[in-house]
Amino acid sequence: MQLGTRWTARTEPPAVVPAALREQIAAVEASLPVDALGQPAPRWTLTWLEGRxxxxxxxxxxxSVDAAGTVVVRHDVDDEFSGD
Incomplete structure (x- = not known):
């Protein structure tokens, strides 16, 4: 794994963020609720695995980008909370 960078949601992603991810990152951010209590926005972490x-x-x-080159959006569900 190659370490990338971090940035705050709803701010301009760093230039190292691939163009392939930018549209879906923006869509995710658009769906985030606005925190009326003034909590800090979540942060993104960019890493690379097997060059993707x-x-x-x-x-x-x-x-992420899968092996076929398709951009995939998913939620990391911890097995502890999945009910399995």
């Missing part, structure tokens, strides 16, 4: 970018939001939402 993975952007994970502190809330567990992951935007």
């Amino acid at each position: 970018p993975i952007a994970e939001l502190d809330t567990g939402i992951i935007v």
